Structures are given as structure tokens and as C-alpha cells.
Amino acid sequence: MPTIDAVYFYSRSPYKEAFDIDFPQESLETDMYKHRCLFCKVLTTEINGFLENHKADCEYRLSKLPRI
Numbered sequence: 046m047p048t049i050d051a052v053y054f055y056s057r058s059p060y061k062e063a064f065d066i067d068f069p070q071e072s073l074e075t076d077m078y079k080h081r082c083l084f085c086k087v088l089t090t091e092i093n094g095f096l097e098n099h100k101a102d103c104e105y106r107l108s109k110l111p112r113i
């Protein structure tokens with residue numbers, strides 16, 4: 046049953062952990078079709094699903110990453 050593996054692919058680690066798109070977002074005043082992180086103001090198109098693309102002091106990123 047190879048199809049079962051395909052169904053669960055997207056909800057399975059490490060795929061789920063690699064892409065982080067659950068952060069709070071807000072739309073730009075100048076462009077309602079663009080969104081950015083509510084905390085560090087980086088565009089979602091620049092974040093591209095990667096936690097590392099938030100700014101280093103982003104409140105959301107800090108809450109997700111383990112403390113060094």
C-alpha cells in the first residue's frame with residue numbers, strides 16, 4: 046500500500062518541523078496582499094517557511110528555538 050505513505054508525508058517529521066508558517070501575521074497597510082511577521086516585520090515571502098529567516102531577535106523565533 047504505497048499510497049498510505051504519500052498521504053502522511055506532509056504531516057510527518059521532519060517535514061513539519063522544517064516549515065514553520067504558524068507565526069502571527071499582519072497585512073501591510075500599503076499592500077493588503079502581502080503579509081509579514083507580526084513581531085519582526087519580515088515579509089512572509091522572505092521568511093518562506095523557515096524559522097531562520099525571521100530576525101534574530103524576533104519574539105516568535107525566540108519562542109520556537111531552543112536557548113543556546
Ligand SMILES: [Zn+2]
Pocket residue numbers: 068082083084085086087099100103104105106
Ligand atoms: Zn518574526
